[in-house]
Amino acid sequence: MNVPTSYVVGLSALLFTLGVIGVLVRRNAIVVFMSVELMLNAGNLAFIAFARASQSLGGQVFVFFTIAVAAAEVAVGLALIVTIFKAKHSIDIDQMSSLKG
Amino acid sequence: MTPDLILFLTLAAVAVATAVGMLASRNAVYSVLFLVMNFITVAVLYLLLNAAFIAMVQVTVYAGAIMVLFLFVVMLLGAERSAGDERLRWQRPAAAVLGLTLLGETGYVLFAGATTSGGLPGAVVGDFGSPAAVGLMLFNDYLVPIEVASLLLLVAMVGAIVLSRDDRKKAR
Amino acid sequence: MPLREVAAGVGLFGSAAWIIAFPVLGLVLNLVLGRRLGERFTGVVASGAVALSFGIAVLQFLALRAAPEGARVMVADWIAIGSLSVPWALKIDTLSVTMMLMVTGVSTLIHIYAAGYMHDDVRFQGDPGRYTRFFVYFNLFVACMMILVTGDSFLTLFVGWEGVGLCSYLLIGFWYEKGAGGIGNALAGKKAFITNRIGDFGFLIAMFLAFWAFGSLRFDEVFQRAEEAGPAAVGVITGITLFLLLGAAGKSAQLPLVVWLPDAMAGPTPVSALIHAATMVTAGVYMIVRNHVLFDLAPFSSNAVTWVGGLTALFAATVAVGQYDIKKVLAYSTISQLGFMVAAAGLGAYVAAMFHLLTHAFFKALLFLSAGSVIQGVEKGHQHAGEHAAGPDRHEAPFDPNDMRTMGGLRRRMPVTFWVYLIGALALAGIPPLAGFFSKDEILAEASRIHPAVYGLLTAAAFLTAFYMGRQIWLVFFGSPRSAPSAHAEESRLVVTGPLVALAGLAILGGALNLPGLPALASWLGRTLGEAEAAAFNPLVALVSILLALVAIAAAWLLYGRRPLAEGEADPLRRLLGPVFVGIQNKWWIDEFYDWLVVRRYVRLAAFLAEVIDGRFWHDWFHDTLMARSFRMGTRWLAEAFDLRVIDGAANGLADLIKAAAGRLHRLQTGFVRNYALALFLGAVGLLAYFLLQR
Numbered sequence: 024m025n026v027p028t029s030y031v032v033g034l035s036a037l038l039f040t041l042g043v044i045g046v047l048v049r050r051n052a053i054v055v056f057m058s059v060e061l062m063l064n065a066g067n068l069a070f071i072a073f074a075r076a077s078q079s080l081g082g083q084v085f086v087f088f089t090i091a092v093a094a095a096e097v098a099v100g101l102a103l104i105v106t107i108f109k110a111k112h113s114i115d116i117d118q119m120s121s122l123k124g
Numbered sequence: 125m126t127p128d129l130i131l132f133l134t135l136a137a138v139a140v141a142t143a144v145g146m147l148a149s150r151n152a153v154y155s156v157l158f159l160v161m162n163f164i165t166v167a168v169l170y171l172l173l174n175a176a177f178i179a180m181v182q183v184t185v186y187a188g189a190i191m192v193l194f195l196f197v198v199m200l201l202g203a204e205r206s207a208g209d210e211r212l213r214w215q216r217p218a219a220a221v222l223g224l225t226l227l228g229e230t231g232y233v234l235f236a237g238a239t240t241s242g243g244l245p246g247a248v249v250g251d252f253g254s255p256a257a258v259g260l261m262l263f264n265d266y267l268v269p270i271e272v273a274s275l276l277l278l279v280a281m282v283g284a285i286v287l288s289r290d291d292r293k294k295a296r
Numbered sequence: 297m298p299l300r301e302v303a304a305g306v307g308l309f310g311s312a313a314w315i316i317a318f319p320v321l322g323l324v325l326n327l328v329l330g331r332r333l334g335e336r337f338t339g340v341v342a343s344g345a346v347a348l349s350f351g352i353a354v355l356q357f358l359a360l361r362a363a364p365e366g367a368r369v370m371v372a373d374w375i376a377i378g379s380l381s382v383p384w385a386l387k388i389d390t391l392s393v394t395m396m397l398m399v400t401g402v403s404t405l406i407h408i409y410a411a412g413y414m415h416d417d418v419r420f421q422g423d424p425g426r427y428t429r430f431f432v433y434f435n436l437f438v439a440c441m442m443i444l445v446t447g448d449s450f451l452t453l454f455v456g457w458e459g460v461g462l463c464s465y466l467l468i469g470f471w472y473e474k475g476a477g478g479i480g481n482a483l484a485g486k487k488a489f490i491t492n493r494i495g496d497f498g499f500l501i502a503m504f505l506a507f508w509a510f511g512s513l514r515f516d517e518v519f520q521r522a523e524e525a526g527p528a529a530v531g532v533i534t535g536i537t538l539f540l541l542l543g544a545a546g547k548s549a550q551l552p553l554v555v556w557l558p559d560a561m562a563g564p565t566p567v568s569a570l571i572h573a574a575t576m577v578t579a580g581v582y583m584i585v586r587n588h589v590l591f592d593l594a595p596f597s598s599n600a601v602t603w604v605g606g607l608t609a610l611f612a613a614t615v616a617v618g619q620y621d622i623k624k625v626l627a628y629s630t631i632s633q634l635g636f637m638v639a640a641a642g643l644g645a646y647v648a649a650m651f652h653l654l655t656h657a658f659f660k661a662l663l664f665l666s667a668g669s670v671i672q673g674v675e676k677g678h679q680h681a682g683e684h685a686a687g688p689d690r691h692e693a694p695f696d697p698n699d700m701r702t703m704g705g706l707r708r709r710m711p712v713t714f715w716v717y718l719i720g721a722l723a724l725a726g727i728p729p730l731a732g733f734f735s736k737d738e739i740l741a742e743a744s745r746i747h748p749a750v751y752g753l754l755t756a757a758a759f760l761t762a763f764y765m766g767r768q769i770w771l772v773f774f775g776s777p778r779s780a781p782s783a784h785a786e787e788s789r790l791v792v793t794g795p796l797v798a799l800a801g802l803a804i805l806g807g808a809l810n811l812p813g814l815p816a817l818a819s820w821l822g823r824t825l826g827e828a829e830a831a832a833f834n835p836l837v838a839l840v841s842i843l844l845a846l847v848a849i850a851a852a853w854l855l856y857g858r859r860p861l862a863e864g865e866a867d868p869l870r871r872l873l874g875p876v877f878v879g880i881q882n883k884w885w886i887d888e889f890y891d892w893l894v895v896r897r898y899v900r901l902a903a904f905l906a907e908v909i910d911g912r913f914w915h916d917w918f919h920d921t922l923m924a925r926s927f928r929m930g931t932r933w934l935a936e937a938f939d940l941r942v943i944d945g946a947a948n949g950l951a952d953l954i955k956a957a958a959g960r961l962h963r964l965q966t967g968f969v970r971n972y973a974l975a976l977f978l979g980a981v982g983l984l985a986y987f988l989l990q991r
Contacts, residue, residue, distance in 0.1 A: 025244050026132045029234045031173070034136045036230035038162075040223045041143040046973050047219035050210075053152055053198055057159050060190065061143060064166055067182075075173045075253075078246065080261045083178050083253060087262070090178075090185050091273045095280030097190045101197045102287035108201050116969050117211055123967025215970055222977055229984050 031072035038065035308359035323435035330428035339411030350400035410566035412791030437463035495546010502539035537597035548580030565668030574657035605639030613760035618880030652735035677784035725762035731806030766852025775860025
């Protein structure tokens with residue numbers, strides 16, 4: 024596809040920004056997590072775009088690993104969220120403020 | 125306005141829309157489904173960017189496994205609605221400002237600076253992005269990272285099991 | 297004469313250092329053990345130590361018989377700085393051995409006497425524990441006197457000089473809490489010490505001049521270089537000798553430093569006998585004789601010495617006539633006789649001076665010790681009288697045992713004392729064949745030959761000497777007792793009267809030392825002093841002096857013996873001499889004169905310095921006001937304004953600041969994950985912006 028790389032990367036930036044806003048705004052822990060996944064995904068998109076632009080497969084390999092890591096992270100993260108729910112009976116992250124100083 | 129560009133813009137619009145949908149949706153399940161849509165759109169973009177293998181991986185792992193997992197947890201916890209007042213009133217405006225700033229910066233970097241990313245990418249060579257090519261690269265140059273990644277997945281598995289173990293059973 | 301150098305410890309000469317060591321050992325032993333081991337132990341140790349020193353003196357005498365030129369015994373190194381080298385060395389020659397023998401011999405007798413006398417004295421005064429201290433001081437005195445006499449250089453002599461001055465002070469003020477007004481004895485000691493000090497100042501200046509002029513302090517070297525320097529150095533030598541005269545005047549109580557010796561009678565009688573009659577006061581004469589080389593080279597100074605001696609002799613003799621304290625008469629007599637010796641030394645008749653020094657030591661010590669016996673006898677009588685009497689007698693005025701006006705008729709109650717006293721008095725008056733005649737006559741003969749004016753002074757003094765001794769004999773021993781204590785007086789014990797008899801023997805036989813045909817002493821001393829021409833015996837002078845002495849004794853009998861003084865009666869001389877007698881009794885107001893001239897002004901100066909300069913200016917103003925107050929202001933400022941406000945303020949302010957900052961900052965810790973995430977992204981965006989702006 025002959026699209027200027029900067030456009031793709033721009034899309035990636037936009038998706039990333041949306042992910043940031045999601046992390047900051049939403050109170051549901053799971054939705055926050057999903058926003059983080061969105062950010063990761065945006066990053067992956069940028070990698071692929073640059074791999075295409077520089078004709079190097081290294082970017083794609085990196086994305087591969089990123090996905091693997093994301094998977095692991097999600098597994099553990101969701102287990103954590105379940106544990107927290109068992110303790111606090113809520114996944115509103117605003118209620119997890121016991122680090123308040 | 126080449127066909128490529130139109131296609132790209134369409135896909136981009138869909139991706140952004142689904143992302144916004146995920147963010148805005150009150151229902152957590154709807155958010156999950158929106159994100160799935162987003163991932164699939166991005167996978168299509170990968171295909172168009174000559175990353176066939178990665179696209180498949182994205183669909184299989186990301187959209188298929190990870191999001192299903194998300195869905196499971198959402199169902200489990202039954203957290204469709206989020207209750208309570210908004211305690212952090214400044215959060216939304218700050219986030220908006222921050223997002224706009226970030227967009228501005230990246231826009232500046234991409235389109236206004238002296239970067240070389242304005243040009244069109246060249247034509248690809250042979251089987252660029254095919255599973256064979258990626259596989260060869262993985263198992264020749266990136267062998268150690270693969271092994272490490274597998275170890276990582278093992279650790280994650282164990283961690284997930286440990287974390288979700290029922291402590292009442294242990295007390296016996 | 298080059299002296300042999302002998303190391304201490306080698307041969308007879310080498311034992312010389314023991315003459316100083318024995319008294320020191322004695323005093324240390326008494327100091328440590330005396331109080332615990334009792335009076336008898338103390339007395340024996342002290343007397344024994346001095347007796348051993350006498351033995352050493354005899355050994356030195358024998359050594360000199362074999363080697364008459366003497367020796368120089370090195371004991372230790374002392375000072376060696378640049379060109380000044382003063383080792384601790386003893387000069388053993390005939391002159392020093394003469395002094396050694398006399399001092400240790402008389403000291404031994406007086407120590408034995410004191411062992412008995414002090415036993416009673418400490419009980420009269422009420423402090424038996426002080427017995428030991430007396431003998432410690434007494435031995436210390438003998439040691440210092442030995443250092444003085446054996447000194448090989450000005451400096452070593454001066455060490456002994458100062459030492460005997462110190463012992464004199466300690467012993468005069470022995471009963472320091474007694475005396476007029478509870479402090480009189482201490483004041484007397486102080487007076488003696490200060491007057492002596494003026495003399496010592498003279499001696500020091502003389503020493504400095506000698507070193508400056510001749511580059512050495514050793515007697516031999518100074519004398520040799522002085523002789524070599526010849527007429528060119530006359531000025532310096534005159535200066536040296538004049539200052540030496542000042543030193544001698546201080547030590548031997550000559551005019552103008554005569555005032556301390558009468559007051560020194562406040563000390564116990566053995567002290568008066570030993571120190572203020574026989575030994576310390578003669579140190580001045582010895583010192584002049586020792587420096588005879590210098591005095592010979594400076595005729596001006598010799599003349600001055602002669603005049604000082606002559607005038608002092610007459611002055612003291614006149615004052616002695618009017619005293620009623622038995623010891624004061626003897627004190628003025630001592631001053632007068634010292635004047636004789638000093639005049640003789642000034643005339644160049646050194647042998648005569650030393651001869652008279654020896655005989656005077658014998659009979660003056662005898663007189664003082666006998667006077668002590670009289671005083672104690674009367675004291676014991678006082679105690680008995682107090683026991684027998686009752687009622688009215690107990691309210692009598694404070695009793696002065698020294699007052700001759702309360703004595704009388706003591707020859708019946710104290711016969712031994714009477715006879716020895718008589719022998720001493722006759723010796724002093726110059727009646728042949730007793731010792732005093734020969735020595736005094738020799739001086740008079742020399743004076744008549746060389747210096748007729750002083751001969752006149754000395755003859756007048758001799759006349760008065762015989763008169764006041766006769767007066768004393770008749771007042772004390774003849775007639776009837778004028779008070780109860782005298783009526784009950786007791787003779788002293790053997791330990792007291794024994795030494796008296798021994799001294800009386802010496803007073804009788806002492807003249808044999810230098811008889812006109814057998815000048816043994818002259819040839820003996822001549823080895824050191826150089827062969828001086830033997831004094832020719834002048835029969836005219838001798839006859840005149842004997843006649844005058846007899847006339848004086850007759851006059852005394854007329855006034856005091858024919859009709860003995862009754863109780864409460866005034867002295868007959870008062871009628872005869874009128875205002876002159878008043879002058880005599882008040883010692884020609886010499887103390888009052890000094891008081892007006894020097895003492896009062898000095899005391900005023902001292903008071904001014906103490907109160908105004910030291911007290912008000914230095915202490916009150918400078919210290920308290922200026923320094924202390926400004927210091928206190930400074931510290932108060934530092935403490936309050938600075939420390940409290942600034943430093944504490946800074947410290948507290950810092951803490952408060954941190955607390956306030958922490959109070960503000962902790963609100964960042966909201967506990968909300970979303971806030972933390974916001975901060976995170978804010979940082980990231982900020983960094984990105986920074987890097988972009990960098991380009």
